Amino acid sequence: MTAPLALERQGAGWRLLLSGDWSLTAMPGIEAQLQNLPALDGTLVCDWTQARAPGISPAWALLRRLAETCGDQPALDVRHTGNPPHFLQLLQKLHVERHAAYSVEAPPPTLERLVGKLGRWAVLQGWHGRGVIVFFGRIATVVGEAFRRPQALRVSSIARHVYETGITAIPIVSLIAFLISVIVAYLGAQQLSRFGADIFVVDLITIAVLREMGVLLTAIIVAGRSGSAFAAEIGVMQLNEETDALRAMGMSPVELLVVPRVLALVIVMPLLTVIADAMGLAGGGLLSLINLHIPLPQFMARLRESLSPTTFWAGLVKAPVFAILIAMVGTYRGMQVRDSARELGRLTTVAVVQSIFMVILADALFAVLFVQIQF
Amino acid sequence: MLDPHFNPVIRVHGLHNRFGAQVVHDGLDMEVQQNEIFGVVGGSGTGKSVLLRSILGLLRPGSGCVELYGRDVESLAASDRDSLVQSYGVTFQNGALISSLTVAQNVQLPLREHYSLSEKTLDELAEMNLLMVGLPPDAGAKFPSQLSGGMIKRAALARALALEPKLLFLDEPTAGLDPISASAFDELLLYLHSQLRLTVVMITHDLDTLFQTCSRVGVIVDGRMISDTLPGMLKNTHPWIQEYFHGPRARAAEKEAAHG
Numbered sequence: 001m002t003a004p005l006a007l008e009r010q011g012a013g014w015r016l017l018l019s020g021d022w023s024l025t026a027m028p029g030i031e032a033q034l035q036n037l038p039a040l041d042g043t044l045v046c047d048w049t050q051a052r053a054p055g056i057s058p059a060w061a062l063l064r065r066l067a068e069t070c071g072d073q074p075a076l077d078v079r080h081t082g083n084p085p086h087f088l089q090l091l092q093k094l095h096v097e098r099h100a101a102y103s104v105e106a107p108p109p110t111l112e113r114l115v116g117k118l119g120r121w122a123v124l125q126g127w128h129g130r131g132v133i134v135f136f137g138r139i140a141t142v143v144g145e146a147f148r149r150p151q152a153l154r155v156s157s158i159a160r161h162v163y164e165t166g167i168t169a170i171p172i173v174s175l176i177a178f179l180i181s182v183i184v185a186y187l188g189a190q191q192l193s194r195f196g197a198d199i200f201v202v203d204l205i206t207i208a209v210l211r212e213m214g215v216l217l218t219a220i221i222v223a224g225r226s227g228s229a230f231a232a233e234i235g236v237m238q239l240n241e242e243t244d245a246l247r248a249m250g251m252s253p254v255e256l257l258v259v260p261r262v263l264a265l266v267i268v269m270p271l272l273t274v275i276a277d278a279m280g281l282a283g284g285g286l287l288s289l290i291n292l293h294i295p296l297p298q299f300m301a302r303l304r305e306s307l308s309p310t311t312f313w314a315g316l317v318k319a320p321v322f323a324i325l326i327a328m329v330g331t332y333r334g335m336q337v338r339d340s341a342r343e344l345g346r347l348t349t350v351a352v353v354q355s356i357f358m359v360i361l362a363d364a365l366f367a368v369l370f371v372q373i374q375f
Numbered sequence: 376m377l378d379p380h381f382n383p384v385i386r387v388h389g390l391h392n393r394f395g396a397q398v399v400h401d402g403l404d405m406e407v408q409q410n411e412i413f414g415v416v417g418g419s420g421t422g423k424s425v426l427l428r429s430i431l432g433l434l435r436p437g438s439g440c441v442e443l444y445g446r447d448v449e450s451l452a453a454s455d456r457d458s459l460v461q462s463y464g465v466t467f468q469n470g471a472l473i474s475s476l477t478v479a480q481n482v483q484l485p486l487r488e489h490y491s492l493s494e495k496t497l498d499e500l501a502e503m504n505l506l507m508v509g510l511p512p513d514a515g516a517k518f519p520s521q522l523s524g525g526m527i528k529r530a531a532l533a534r535a536l537a538l539e540p541k542l543l544f545l546d547e548p549t550a551g552l553d554p555i556s557a558s559a560f561d562e563l564l565l566y567l568h569s570q571l572r573l574t575v576v577m578i579t580h581d582l583d584t585l586f587q588t589c590s591r592v593g594v595i596v597d598g599r600m601i602s603d604t605l606p607g608m609l610k611n612t613h614p615w616i617q618e619y620f621h622g623p624r625a626r627a628a629e630k631e632a633a634h635g
Binding site for chain 1: 521
């Protein structure tokens with residue numbers, strides 16, 4: 001196989017003999033050869049006689065390299081002979097246009113760039129914080145308006161979301177609450193039976209499930225199921241300009257899309273939590289019966305003893321708060337989607353991660369608060 | 376290997392396509408010669424896009440055969456299929472640029488897939504293709520969502536040209552463009568057609584584009600195709616063709632083409 005280009009002296013100037021396959025397929029080989037081209041001056045004759053099936057891309061690479069090797073000043077006079085390809089004229093025209101269009105912009109120094117980056121990040125965070133507050137305000141406005149104008153609450157829409165986020169979530173919430181409480185009871189029994197304190201498994205289950213696990217598990221499942229769905233649904237509507245269409249028709253996307261989801265979740269979360277609590281206790285009761293041979297009446301009696309009046313409510317009161325957090329993060333991230341499919345995926349992920357984080361953070365604050373007020 | 380000089384470039388014979396009870400193509404024949412710009416027209420729902428999808432192999436036709444460069448598309452070996460796909464460029468109606476990549480990365484996408492080239496060369500080639508379709512060099516760094524409709528069509532054309540195809544399929548290249556951008560696109564197409572010696576198959580509803588650029592036209596009526604040169608088509612007596620080419624819009628476009 002012959003080398004795609006050979007450089008030789010011709011009188012005072014140079015002669016570049018192009019040979020072999022010069023189509024796009026041979027581009028990798030041609031590219032490597034072009035890298036080795038030395039700096040030239042004077043005249044250069046490109047001989048295309050032996051170039052087979054010349055492609056426009058390799059020809060462009062050749063022109064670019066020739067322009068590059070002789071720097072900004074076109075000290076090289078290039079001529080083409082031997083039936084040069086028909087598109088050479090086009091390429092030469094493009095080359096001139098390229099030169100005219102380009103203004104070389106030096107990248108700013110490192111420090112400046114870093115400071116700029118930091119500044120942009122700070123400003124972005126500021127905008128972001130403002131956006132969250134505005135968003136919360138819009139939701140509050142719609143809910144407030146509903147007292148004067150009840151049709152601002154889209155009842156049919158709320159009902160749909162109650163069904164989708166609530167009713168259809170019952171099986172998975174029940175199953176997970178049941179299984180987790182069985183696991184906790186089993187591990188608890190292992191430890192407590194060493195002290196002969198088997199019966200305290202009931203206390204463990206009751207307090208863990210009612211105060212923390214029921215509501216937290218429900219929140220995490222709902223964040224994964226519905227928080228992501230909220231973000232994705234609204235995000236796709238953003239991409240299809242559906243939200244813009246609503247605005248243009250004088251309807252508020254917050255009223256139509258966001259508030260029904262938030263309210264539906266506020267309704268659904270306490271109910272799901274009650275179900276999770278019940279299933280958790282059932283799981284604990286079953287394990288106590290099978291593993292610790294505590295009959296059901298004894299389990300119930302011990303359960304009633306271990307309950308303080310607030311235990312159940314300490315769990316349940318958190319549910320609406322978690323619901324608001326999950327629904328707001330999901331819908332807010334959905335409303336942020338712009339431009340591309342990748343944004344949609346990214347913001348859906350962010351919605352789930354952030355809402356789970358917020359739920360756990362809020363749960364920690366509740367724990368501290370309840371200890372302080374001895375609830 | 377494919378013979379790039381085979382004539383006719385495209386031959387569709389007895390194409391039948393149906394969706395449920397709805398017959399779209401009923402024995403459609405079509406031939407596209409080397410180096411012509413072939414316009415495909417037809418009413419909405421007559422299966423222009425279905426025809427394109429059948430030719431590209433995106434849709435398996437009910438029956439009939441599609442030959443590109445004299446080779447039956449259905450019975451090609453996998454390696455021949457690859458070289459066939461690389462031998463044509465396609466632009467879709469809405470550009471179909473990958474939204475998570477910049478314009479330059481979109482243009483480089485097929486090059487990256489099929490050839491191992493250095494980043495520098497890839498940048499140069501992206502730049503060439505963008506210049507070729509008349510986009511400013513700084514458009515390469517932008518994302519598709521930052522471009523106007525006309526620029527998206529041009530960027531899609533740049534991507535279609537990246538593998539140096541000799542055959543170009545354009546699906547409604549000027550739809551949704553203002554008349555100035557549309558006629559600039561027509562000029563660009565004619566220029567590239569002459570400079571790169573392309574064969575172009577173009578689905579279009581734009582009568583101006585049709586009169587300005589196409590050397591032959593194929594009209595889909597009653598599930599079949601009637602192909603002719605433009606003057607020949609104007610004399611055709613089929614009622615739909617009469618209405619299409621002699622309606623008020625067509626007369627205006629015709630007049631303009633005659634003067635231009």
